[in-house]
Amino acid sequence: MILVTGATGNIGRALLAELRGRPVRALTRDASRAGLPEAVEGDLTRPASLDSALDGVRSLFLLQGTGAEEEVISRARRAGVDSVVLVSSLTVETHPHLPAARRNLAVEQALRDSGLGWTVLRPTQFASNTLWWAPAIRERGEVRAAYVDVGLPAIHPADIAAVARHVLTSPAAHHGRTYALTGPAVVTVREQVASLAEALGRDLTLTELTREQARADMTSFMDPGTADAILDLTGGDVNEGLLRVRGTVTEVTGRAGRTFREWAVGNAGAFQFLGS
Numbered sequence: 001m002i003l004v005t006g007a008t009g010n011i012g013r014a015l016l017a018e019l020r021g022r023p024v025r026a027l028t029r030d031a032s033r034a035g036l037p038e039a040v041e042g043d044l045t046r047p048a049s050l051d052s053a054l055d056g057v058r059s060l061f062l063l064q065g066t067g068a069e070e071e072v073i074s075r076a077r078r079a080g081v082d083s084v085v086l087v088s089s090l091t092v093e094t095h096p097h098l099p100a101a102r103r104n105l106a107v108e109q110a111l112r113d114s115g116l117g118w119t120v121l122r123p124t125q126f127a128s129n130t131l132w133w134a135p136a137i138r139e140r141g142e143v144r145a146a147y148v149d150v151g152l153p154a155i156h157p158a159d160i161a162a163v164a165r166h167v168l169t170s171p172a173a174h175h176g177r178t179y180a181l182t183g184p185a186v187v188t189v190r191e192q193v194a195s196l197a198e199a200l201g202r203d204l205t206l207t208e209l210t211r212e213q214a215r216a217d218m219t220s221f222m223d224p225g226t227a228d229a230i231l232d233l234t235g236g237d238v239n240e241g242l243l244r245v246r247g248t249v250t251e252v253t254g255r256a257g258r259t260f261r262e263w264a265v266g267n268a269g270a271f272q273f274l275g276s
Protein backbone atom coordinates (compact mmCIF):
# COMPACT_ATOMS: atom_id res chain seq x y z
CA MET A 1 0.00 0.00 0.00
CA ILE A 2 1.22 3.49 -0.93
CA LEU A 3 0.04 6.62 0.93
CA VAL A 4 0.11 9.81 -1.17
CA THR A 5 0.03 13.05 0.82
CA GLY A 6 -0.96 16.26 -0.95
CA ALA A 7 -3.19 14.03 -3.04
CA THR A 8 -5.49 16.87 -4.13
CA GLY A 9 -2.59 19.10 -5.18
CA ASN A 10 -0.55 19.67 -8.33
CA ILE A 11 1.81 16.72 -7.85
CA GLY A 12 -0.64 14.52 -5.97
CA ARG A 13 -3.35 14.36 -8.62
CA ALA A 14 -0.78 13.54 -11.29
CA LEU A 15 0.79 10.92 -9.02
CA LEU A 16 -2.56 9.22 -8.42
CA ALA A 17 -2.99 9.00 -12.20
CA GLU A 18 0.53 7.51 -12.47
CA LEU A 19 -0.29 4.92 -9.79
CA ARG A 20 -3.73 3.92 -11.16
CA GLY A 21 -4.36 0.21 -10.67
CA ARG A 22 -2.00 -0.07 -7.70
CA PRO A 23 -3.02 -0.13 -4.02
CA VAL A 24 -3.03 3.55 -3.06
CA ARG A 25 -4.50 5.79 -0.38
CA ALA A 26 -4.93 9.52 -1.07
CA LEU A 27 -4.53 11.73 1.99
CA THR A 28 -6.72 14.82 2.30
CA ARG A 29 -8.07 16.88 5.15
CA ASP A 30 -11.57 16.67 3.69
CA ALA A 31 -12.55 13.54 1.78
CA SER A 32 -16.01 14.95 0.95
CA ARG A 33 -14.39 17.72 -1.16
CA ALA A 34 -11.51 15.72 -2.63
CA GLY A 35 -13.59 13.74 -5.13
CA LEU A 36 -11.09 10.88 -4.96
CA PRO A 37 -12.19 7.26 -4.56
CA GLU A 38 -8.91 6.45 -2.74
CA ALA A 39 -9.34 9.33 -0.26
CA VAL A 40 -8.51 8.90 3.42
CA GLU A 41 -8.59 11.73 5.93
CA GLY A 42 -5.72 13.03 8.00
CA ASP A 43 -4.01 16.31 8.85
CA LEU A 44 -0.21 16.53 8.57
CA THR A 45 -0.15 19.23 11.27
CA ARG A 46 -1.74 16.67 13.67
CA PRO A 47 0.38 13.55 13.10
CA ALA A 48 -1.79 11.37 15.38
CA SER A 49 -4.62 11.89 12.88
CA LEU A 50 -2.56 9.92 10.32
CA ASP A 51 -2.43 6.63 12.21
CA SER A 52 -5.34 4.94 10.45
CA ALA A 53 -4.19 6.26 7.03
CA LEU A 54 -0.70 4.79 7.72
CA ASP A 55 -1.96 1.38 8.82
CA GLY A 56 -0.61 -1.25 6.41
CA VAL A 57 1.32 1.32 4.31
CA ARG A 58 4.77 0.32 3.00
CA SER A 59 5.63 3.44 0.98
CA LEU A 60 4.88 7.06 1.85
CA PHE A 61 4.95 10.02 -0.54
CA LEU A 62 5.42 13.01 1.76
CA LEU A 63 5.06 16.70 0.93
CA GLN A 64 7.08 19.08 3.06
CA GLY A 65 5.78 22.31 4.50
CA THR A 66 3.26 21.55 7.21
CA GLY A 67 5.68 21.77 10.14
CA ALA A 68 5.35 18.39 11.87
CA GLU A 69 7.26 16.25 9.38
CA GLU A 70 9.67 14.79 11.95
CA GLU A 71 6.77 13.33 13.94
CA VAL A 72 5.05 12.14 10.77
CA ILE A 73 8.26 10.28 9.84
CA SER A 74 8.48 8.71 13.34
CA ARG A 75 4.87 7.58 13.18
CA ALA A 76 5.42 6.19 9.69
CA ARG A 77 8.32 4.11 10.97
CA ARG A 78 6.31 2.83 13.94
CA ALA A 79 3.43 1.97 11.56
CA GLY A 80 5.76 -0.30 9.53
CA VAL A 81 6.45 1.96 6.53
CA ASP A 82 9.64 0.87 4.68
CA SER A 83 10.24 3.78 2.31
CA VAL A 84 9.57 7.50 2.24
CA VAL A 85 9.77 9.76 -0.82
CA LEU A 86 10.10 13.34 0.42
CA VAL A 87 9.37 16.42 -1.68
CA SER A 88 11.94 18.98 -0.58
CA SER A 89 13.24 21.83 -2.76
CA LEU A 90 16.19 22.67 -4.99
CA THR A 91 16.72 25.77 -2.84
CA VAL A 92 18.32 23.50 -0.21
CA GLU A 93 21.20 23.35 -2.68
CA THR A 94 20.99 26.77 -4.35
CA HIS A 95 19.78 29.10 -1.54
CA PRO A 96 20.56 27.33 1.75
CA HIS A 97 20.42 30.64 3.66
CA LEU A 98 16.66 31.05 3.12
CA PRO A 99 14.50 30.01 6.10
CA ALA A 100 12.35 27.66 3.99
CA ALA A 101 15.48 25.96 2.63
CA ARG A 102 16.89 25.52 6.14
CA ARG A 103 13.62 23.91 7.20
CA ASN A 104 13.65 21.61 4.15
CA LEU A 105 17.21 20.56 4.98
CA ALA A 106 16.24 19.80 8.59
CA VAL A 107 13.40 17.55 7.42
CA GLU A 108 15.66 15.84 4.87
CA GLN A 109 18.14 15.16 7.67
CA ALA A 110 15.44 13.78 9.98
CA LEU A 111 14.43 11.39 7.21
CA ARG A 112 18.03 10.32 6.51
CA ASP A 113 18.48 9.65 10.24
CA SER A 114 15.17 7.79 10.60
CA GLY A 115 16.37 4.32 9.65
CA LEU A 116 13.73 4.21 6.91
CA GLY A 117 14.53 3.76 3.24
CA TRP A 118 14.47 7.26 1.81
CA THR A 119 14.58 9.18 -1.45
CA VAL A 120 14.57 12.99 -1.56
CA LEU A 121 13.17 14.94 -4.51
CA ARG A 122 14.42 18.52 -4.80
CA PRO A 123 12.31 20.20 -7.49
CA THR A 124 12.82 23.72 -8.72
CA GLN A 125 9.96 26.20 -9.16
CA PHE A 126 6.78 24.69 -10.55
CA ALA A 127 5.12 25.67 -13.84
CA SER A 128 1.92 25.72 -11.79
CA ASN A 129 3.17 28.75 -9.82
CA THR A 130 1.84 30.78 -12.75
CA LEU A 131 -1.66 29.98 -11.43
CA TRP A 132 -0.98 33.05 -9.22
CA TRP A 133 -1.65 35.05 -12.38
CA ALA A 134 -5.00 33.38 -13.10
CA PRO A 135 -7.34 35.97 -11.49
CA ALA A 136 -5.67 38.92 -13.26
CA ILE A 137 -5.59 37.05 -16.56
CA ARG A 138 -9.26 36.13 -16.25
CA GLU A 139 -10.31 39.62 -15.19
CA ARG A 140 -8.00 41.91 -17.21
CA GLY A 141 -5.92 39.78 -19.55
CA GLU A 142 -2.86 41.11 -17.73
CA VAL A 143 0.23 39.70 -16.01
CA ARG A 144 2.19 42.03 -13.72
CA ALA A 145 5.65 40.72 -12.79
CA ALA A 146 9.27 41.66 -12.16
CA TYR A 147 12.34 40.02 -13.74
CA VAL A 148 10.35 39.13 -16.87
CA ASP A 149 13.41 38.18 -18.94
CA VAL A 150 15.11 35.87 -16.45
CA GLY A 151 14.91 32.29 -17.72
CA LEU A 152 14.43 29.52 -15.15
CA PRO A 153 13.88 25.79 -15.81
CA ALA A 154 10.37 25.59 -14.31
CA ILE A 155 9.18 22.03 -13.83
CA HIS A 156 5.80 20.53 -14.76
CA PRO A 157 4.39 18.97 -11.55
CA ALA A 158 3.47 15.87 -13.58
CA ASP A 159 7.21 15.25 -14.07
CA ILE A 160 7.75 15.27 -10.30
CA ALA A 161 4.88 12.78 -10.12
CA ALA A 162 6.45 10.63 -12.83
CA VAL A 163 9.76 10.51 -10.94
CA ALA A 164 7.89 9.76 -7.70
CA ARG A 165 6.02 6.88 -9.33
CA HIS A 166 9.28 5.29 -10.46
CA VAL A 167 10.72 5.63 -6.97
CA LEU A 168 7.59 4.42 -5.16
CA THR A 169 7.23 1.37 -7.36
CA SER A 170 10.95 0.37 -7.25
CA PRO A 171 12.03 1.89 -3.94
CA ALA A 172 15.18 -0.14 -3.35
CA ALA A 173 16.65 1.11 -6.65
CA HIS A 174 16.35 4.69 -5.42
CA HIS A 175 17.06 4.43 -1.69
CA GLY A 176 19.62 6.94 -0.43
CA ARG A 177 19.32 9.10 -3.56
CA THR A 178 18.65 12.84 -3.70
CA TYR A 179 17.28 13.98 -7.05
CA ALA A 180 17.48 17.62 -8.18
CA LEU A 181 14.59 18.07 -10.62
CA THR A 182 14.01 20.78 -13.24
CA GLY A 183 12.11 21.23 -16.45
CA PRO A 184 13.80 20.49 -19.81
CA ALA A 185 14.55 24.15 -20.73
CA VAL A 186 14.71 27.60 -19.21
CA VAL A 187 11.64 29.73 -19.73
CA THR A 188 11.20 33.44 -18.99
CA VAL A 189 8.06 35.10 -17.66
CA ARG A 190 7.72 36.76 -21.08
CA GLU A 191 7.79 33.32 -22.74
CA GLN A 192 5.36 31.88 -20.18
CA VAL A 193 2.89 34.67 -20.88
CA ALA A 194 3.26 34.07 -24.63
CA SER A 195 2.57 30.33 -24.14
CA LEU A 196 -0.48 31.08 -22.03
CA ALA A 197 -1.77 33.57 -24.63
CA GLU A 198 -1.33 30.96 -27.34
CA ALA A 199 -3.05 28.27 -25.26
CA LEU A 200 -5.93 30.66 -24.49
CA GLY A 201 -6.20 32.02 -28.03
CA ARG A 202 -6.23 35.50 -26.51
CA ASP A 203 -3.86 38.48 -26.32
CA LEU A 204 -2.35 39.05 -22.88
CA THR A 205 -0.60 42.19 -21.64
CA LEU A 206 2.67 41.79 -19.76
CA THR A 207 3.38 44.74 -17.44
CA GLU A 208 6.96 44.74 -16.21
CA LEU A 209 7.30 45.86 -12.61
CA THR A 210 10.29 47.01 -10.62
CA ARG A 211 11.14 44.82 -7.64
CA GLU A 212 9.62 47.44 -5.33
CA GLN A 213 6.36 47.53 -7.29
CA ALA A 214 6.13 43.72 -7.36
CA ARG A 215 6.88 43.56 -3.64
CA ALA A 216 4.08 46.05 -2.91
CA ASP A 217 1.63 43.91 -4.94
CA MET A 218 2.75 40.68 -3.23
CA THR A 219 2.73 41.94 0.34
CA SER A 220 -0.99 42.66 0.01
CA PHE A 221 -1.52 38.90 0.29
CA MET A 222 1.72 37.40 1.71
CA ASP A 223 4.25 38.24 4.38
CA PRO A 224 7.25 40.41 3.35
CA GLY A 225 9.81 37.65 4.02
CA THR A 226 8.03 35.24 1.66
CA ALA A 227 7.68 37.99 -0.98
CA ASP A 228 11.41 38.78 -0.75
CA ALA A 229 12.33 35.09 -1.05
CA ILE A 230 10.11 34.63 -4.11
CA LEU A 231 11.54 37.78 -5.72
CA ASP A 232 15.08 36.56 -5.08
CA LEU A 233 14.32 33.11 -6.51
CA THR A 234 12.58 34.46 -9.60
CA GLY A 235 15.30 36.89 -10.63
CA GLY A 236 16.71 39.05 -7.82
CA ASP A 237 19.25 36.53 -6.55
CA VAL A 238 19.48 33.69 -9.04
CA ASN A 239 22.65 31.66 -9.39
CA GLU A 240 24.12 29.00 -11.64
CA GLY A 241 22.53 26.18 -9.65
CA LEU A 242 19.05 27.63 -10.04
CA LEU A 243 19.46 28.44 -13.74
CA ARG A 244 20.89 25.05 -14.79
CA VAL A 245 18.70 22.47 -16.54
CA ARG A 246 19.11 19.03 -14.93
CA GLY A 247 18.62 15.76 -16.78
CA THR A 248 17.28 13.86 -13.78
CA VAL A 249 13.65 13.56 -14.92
CA THR A 250 14.81 11.80 -18.08
CA GLU A 251 17.40 9.71 -16.24
CA VAL A 252 14.79 8.36 -13.80
CA THR A 253 11.73 8.10 -16.07
CA GLY A 254 13.32 7.45 -19.46
CA ARG A 255 11.28 10.23 -21.08
CA ALA A 256 11.83 13.92 -21.78
CA GLY A 257 10.53 16.42 -19.26
CA ARG A 258 7.39 18.34 -20.18
CA THR A 259 7.74 21.94 -21.38
CA PHE A 260 6.00 24.98 -19.95
CA ARG A 261 4.04 25.14 -23.19
CA GLU A 262 2.62 21.67 -22.49
CA TRP A 263 1.65 22.79 -18.99
CA ALA A 264 -0.08 25.88 -20.42
CA VAL A 265 -2.11 23.84 -22.90
CA GLY A 266 -3.14 21.34 -20.22
CA ASN A 267 -4.16 24.02 -17.74
CA ALA A 268 -5.62 26.76 -19.94
CA GLY A 269 -9.04 26.28 -18.35
CA ALA A 270 -7.81 27.78 -15.08
CA PHE A 271 -7.08 31.08 -16.88
CA GLN A 272 -10.28 31.37 -18.87
CA PHE A 273 -13.05 33.90 -18.24
CA LEU A 274 -15.76 32.50 -16.05
CA GLY A 275 -18.61 31.71 -18.43
CA SER A 276 -16.48 31.91 -21.57
Ligand SMILES: NC(=O)c1ccc[n+]([C@@H]2O[C@H](COP(=O)([O-])OP(=O)(O)OC[C@H]3O[C@@H](n4cnc5c(N)ncnc54)[C@H](OP(=O)(O)O)[C@@H]3O)[C@@H](O)[C@H]2O)c1
Binds near residue numbers: 005011012028042
Ligand atom coordinates in the same frame (compact mmCIF):
# COMPACT_ATOMS: atom_id res chain seq x y z
N1 LIG B 1 5.71 25.58 -5.89
C1 LIG B 1 7.02 25.49 -6.02
O1 LIG B 1 7.64 26.19 -6.84
C2 LIG B 1 7.77 24.48 -5.20
C3 LIG B 1 9.16 24.35 -5.39
C4 LIG B 1 9.86 23.38 -4.66
C5 LIG B 1 9.17 22.57 -3.75
N2 LIG B 1 7.82 22.75 -3.57
C6 LIG B 1 7.13 21.86 -2.63
O2 LIG B 1 6.09 21.18 -3.32
C7 LIG B 1 5.03 20.92 -2.42
C8 LIG B 1 3.71 21.45 -2.99
O3 LIG B 1 3.27 20.55 -3.96
P1 LIG B 1 1.94 20.81 -4.79
O4 LIG B 1 2.09 22.05 -5.61
O5 LIG B 1 1.61 19.54 -5.46
O6 LIG B 1 0.89 21.09 -3.62
P2 LIG B 1 -0.41 22.01 -3.71
O7 LIG B 1 -1.01 21.90 -5.07
O8 LIG B 1 -0.08 23.34 -3.16
O9 LIG B 1 -1.37 21.26 -2.72
C9 LIG B 1 -1.10 21.18 -1.35
C10 LIG B 1 -1.62 19.84 -0.90
O10 LIG B 1 -1.26 19.65 0.47
C11 LIG B 1 -2.39 19.20 1.16
N3 LIG B 1 -2.30 19.75 2.50
C12 LIG B 1 -2.08 21.05 2.85
N4 LIG B 1 -2.05 21.16 4.18
C13 LIG B 1 -2.25 19.91 4.68
C14 LIG B 1 -2.34 19.37 5.98
N5 LIG B 1 -2.22 20.15 7.07
N6 LIG B 1 -2.57 18.05 6.13
C15 LIG B 1 -2.73 17.23 5.05
N7 LIG B 1 -2.65 17.70 3.77
C16 LIG B 1 -2.42 19.01 3.61
C17 LIG B 1 -3.62 19.69 0.42
O11 LIG B 1 -4.63 18.71 0.57
P3 LIG B 1 -6.12 18.97 1.13
O12 LIG B 1 -6.43 20.44 0.97
O13 LIG B 1 -6.99 18.09 0.26
O14 LIG B 1 -6.09 18.53 2.55
C18 LIG B 1 -3.10 19.70 -1.03
O15 LIG B 1 -3.33 18.46 -1.64
C19 LIG B 1 5.42 21.52 -1.08
O16 LIG B 1 6.05 20.52 -0.30
C20 LIG B 1 6.41 22.59 -1.49
O17 LIG B 1 7.32 22.89 -0.45
C21 LIG B 1 7.11 23.67 -4.27
